[in-house]
Amino acid sequence: MATINDVSRLARVSKATVSRVLSGSRGVRDESRQAVLKAAGALNYQPNQVAQSLSGQSTGCVGVICAMESMQLAVNYLPALEKQFSRHNKHLLLRFADDAMGVEDALFSMGRGLCDAMIIIGARFPLPSLDKDVILIDCLDAPGENSISFDHAFAAETACHYLINHGRRQLVLLNYADGETAEQLLQGYRRGLEYHLLPYNRQRVACRDPSPSVALQSLINSGTPFNGLLVVNPADAREALSVLHAFGRSVPDSLAIISLEGSTSLPGSLLPLPAIEYPLEKLAEKALDMITGKLQDGGPLVIRGNLVAG
Amino acid sequence: MATINDVSRLARVSKATVSRVLSGSRGVRDESRQAVLKAAGALNYQPNQVAQSLSGQSTGCVGVICAMESMQLAVNYLPALEKQFSRHNKHLLLRFADDAMGVEDALFSMGRGLCDAMIIIGARFPLPSLDKDVILIDCLDAPGENSISFDHAFAAETACHYLINHGRRQLVLLNYADGETAEQLLQGYRRGLEYHLLPYNRQRVACRDPSPSVALQSLINSGTPFNGLLVVNPADAREALSVLHAFGRSVPDSLAIISLEGSTSLPGSLLPLPAIEYPLEKLAEKALDMITGKLQDGGPLVIRGNLVAG
DNA sequence: TTGTATGCGTTATCAG
DNA sequence: CTGATAACGCATACAA
Numbered sequence: 001m002a003t004i005n006d007v008s009r010l011a012r013v014s015k016a017t018v019s020r021v022l023s024g025s026r027g028v029r030d031e032s033r034q035a036v037l038k039a040a041g042a043l044n045y046q047p048n049q050v051a052q053s054l055s056g057q058s059t060g061c062v063g064v065i066c067a068m069e070s071m072q073l074a075v076n077y078l079p080a081l082e083k084q085f086s087r088h089n090k091h092l093l094l095r096f097a098d099d100a101m102g103v104e105d106a107l108f109s110m111g112r113g114l115c116d117a118m119i120i121i122g123a124r125f126p127l128p129s130l131d132k133d134v135i136l137i138d139c140l141d142a143p144g145e146n147s148i149s150f151d152h153a154f155a156a157e158t159a160c161h162y163l164i165n166h167g168r169r170q171l172v173l174l175n176y177a178d179g180e181t182a183e184q185l186l187q188g189y190r191r192g193l194e195y196h197l198l199p200y201n202r203q204r205v206a207c208r209d210p211s212p213s214v215a216l217q218s219l220i221n222s223g224t225p226f227n228g229l230l231v232v233n234p235a236d237a238r239e240a241l242s243v244l245h246a247f248g249r250s251v252p253d254s255l256a257i258i259s260l261e262g263s264t265s266l267p268g269s270l271l272p273l274p275a276i277e278y279p280l281e282k283l284a285e286k287a288l289d290m291i292t293g294k295l296q297d298g299g300p301l302v303i304r305g306n307l308v309a310g
Numbered sequence: 311m312a313t314i315n316d317v318s319r320l321a322r323v324s325k326a327t328v329s330r331v332l333s334g335s336r337g338v339r340d341e342s343r344q345a346v347l348k349a350a351g352a353l354n355y356q357p358n359q360v361a362q363s364l365s366g367q368s369t370g371c372v373g374v375i376c377a378m379e380s381m382q383l384a385v386n387y388l389p390a391l392e393k394q395f396s397r398h399n400k401h402l403l404l405r406f407a408d409d410a411m412g413v414e415d416a417l418f419s420m421g422r423g424l425c426d427a428m429i430i431i432g433a434r435f436p437l438p439s440l441d442k443d444v445i446l447i448d449c450l451d452a453p454g455e456n457s458i459s460f461d462h463a464f465a466a467e468t469a470c471h472y473l474i475n476h477g478r479r480q481l482v483l484l485n486y487a488d489g490e491t492a493e494q495l496l497q498g499y500r501r502g503l504e505y506h507l508l509p510y511n512r513q514r515v516a517c518r519d520p521s522p523s524v525a526l527q528s529l530i531n532s533g534t535p536f537n538g539l540l541v542v543n544p545a546d547a548r549e550a551l552s553v554l555h556a557f558g559r560s561v562p563d564s565l566a567i568i569s570l571e572g573s574t575s576l577p578g579s580l581l582p583l584p585a586i587e588y589p590l591e592k593l594a595e596k597a598l599d600m601i602t603g604k605l606q607d608g609g610p611l612v613i614r615g616n617l618v619a620g
Numbered sequence: 621t622t623g624t625a626t627g628c629g630t631t632a633t634c635a636g
Numbered sequence: 637c638t639g640a641t642a643a644c645g646c647a648t649a650c651a652a
Contacts, residue, residue: 001423003644003645004645004646013622013623014623014624015623015624015646015647016623016624016647016648017621017622017623019646019648020622020647023646023647024647024648027621027622028622029621032621032622046422047422048423048644048646049423049424050360050369050644050645050646051364051423051644051645051646051647052645053360053628053646054360054627054629054644054646055627055628055645055646055648056646057628059360061403064404071389075384075385078404078406079381082405083406086405086415086419089419091403091419091424092403092404092405093371093401093402093403093404094388094392094402094403094404095396096388096389096392096393105396109401110401112356112357112358113311113356113359113360113361113629114360313628313629313630314629314630315629323638323639324638324640325629325630325639326632326641327637327638327639329630329632330631330637330638333630334632337637337638338637338638339638342637342638357629357630358628358629358630360628360630361628361630362630362631363630363644364628364629364630364644364645365629365632365643366630366631366632367644423645
């Protein structure tokens with residue numbers, strides 16, 4: 001790799017002039033500029049990013065820590081984030097983590113001058129205490145300030161309206177075991193029912209953990225009738241689909257399913273179930289704004305999803 | 311962030327000694343070592359990785375370019391790669407690419423001193439000419455040297471044996487439109503049939519591009535009977551499943567499906583279809599060996615998958 | 621408009 | 637065993 005010294009020698013100017021031409025660019029005689037440009041072209045010179053990082057402040061790298069438990073979501077987030085990143089000449093350093101320790105590990109190994117900022121995505125486990133420049137996306141306990149989360153209550157309520165308007169009045173919520181998200185979903189679910197003057201039946205709220213399909217089977221075994229099903233993500237939807245198929249219940253004729261966290265881009269999902277989908281591009285944009293500091297005053301950000309009919 | 315200067319001041323030794331204690335570590339008086347360790351601990355000092363990169367040669371970063379068309383596969387590769395990387399204290403810089411231009415873009419933006427090496431994953435499109443330190447994994451045209459690919463012929467042949475041994479003798483191959491992989495698959499498919507003295511029927515080789523389900527429908531419309539189906543990946547399998555379900559053909563009773571590129575970790579695939587699965591950990595290990603140069607002499611590497619019954 | 625000198629944080633060389 | 641000092645490649649304040 002050619003360095004700035006090579007260029008300066010070949011162009012017969014100083015390193016400073018080379019640097020000026022290729023970055024600052026103002027206050028350089030046209031003759032010099034041309035010489036530099038020509039030399040740089042001839043040597044195929046590209047400034048070394050590591051040296052730039054050391055000299056300047058920013059490295060242009062952002063660490064992204066993905067919770068493995070929500071890989072399905074990561075598949076959607078990652079391309080959206082990366083697109084924004086590369087648009088702004090930033091690099092995405094990827095790590096996966098299974099638990100709080102894994103997150104700590106990742107934060108540590110990336111946080112030694114390599115990254116300007118960190119993003120944690122989809123962690124459903126309690127997080128360790130973290131610095132101010134860590135952004136939380138779709139994490140269970142988002143401790144205020146730098147976090148982007150989804151309005152799950154809104155999603156559940158919307159889903160209820162949708163199903164009820166389609167003639168389903170016995171709605172089952174296959175919820176998370178606990179956590180902020182679970183509570184929000186339950187709250188939205190109850191509001192949705194209330195709005196339509198439907199009674200809240202505790203039997204119809206099942207726990208997807210540890211197994212959505214087992215939960216569904218238990219529900220069926222209990223004899224509780226239902227004709228609408230709210231699941232937390234497309235993977236759960238697929239599981240439910242299989243179980244219901246095995247029990248001879250057709251979807252959506254006998255029973256309608258809606259996913260509370262959709263994923264447009266996931267191929268292979270031929271039968272199009274209705275879902276609440278979140279604008280990933282917007283999400284990525286906001287995340288980048290937080291990193292660059294444009295949104296620093298905004299505090300926590302809550303995004304509402306769109307209902308996408310099947 | 312504390313620097314080596316802060317530590318050296320606090321420990322009343324020179325920067326050189328601090329550096330020695332924290333890396334080389336040999337030939338330091340114990341008293342000095344303790345002083346350095348204590349100071350470093352007090353200041354929570356961690357060597358700046360960027361400075362280390364500039365001083366030394368390696369940055370410890372590896373660029374990974376994922377073809378978006380095979381996101382499903384990426385979901386499997388990425389965690390396996392990242393695990394190996396972090397085990398060896400390497401960082402994974404992620405980029406996505408849609409086409410050759412995207413790849414070129416990514417190579418360019420990461421190849422300015424930031425990355426020690428590059429990996430391209432799952433590109434089914436023709437690649438631009440690339441440097442020697444670029445490793446190709448599961449790419450369509452793997453130009454010799456640094457590439458890891460799958461033995462698709464072996465996979466197709468194994469799949470045929472499996473299906474035929476399960477009483478299916480009318481096997482359809484839903485193949486790629488063209489490319490090396492397609493040819494290999496076809497070759498293995500034919501060998502599998504030959505071995506069992508079954509005739510090769512051109513009607514039973516369909517093209518999954520642009521749409522697997524359309525291809526399958528055409529096949530069904532044509533009236534060609536079949537009771538076994540080889541698809542190239544789980545996504546295609548799911549599509550096929552839907553189409554066949556719509557046509558009232560039950561799987562695996564009336565017809566068996568096998569995926570030639572499996573994915574264990576993908577949740578939500580409740581009904582377990584048989585598949586050829588590739589050992590991702592081993593793949594990642596080999597990739598890392600190539601990067602670190604342990605495998606440099608090996609040339610192109612071909613990996614065979616395991617049959618995993620449904 | 622241009623060149624010189626300095627700093628960014630480490631590692632490595634080389635005297636002492 | 638240890639401490640100056642020189643790289644690494646670039647940006648920039650300052651001087652000319």
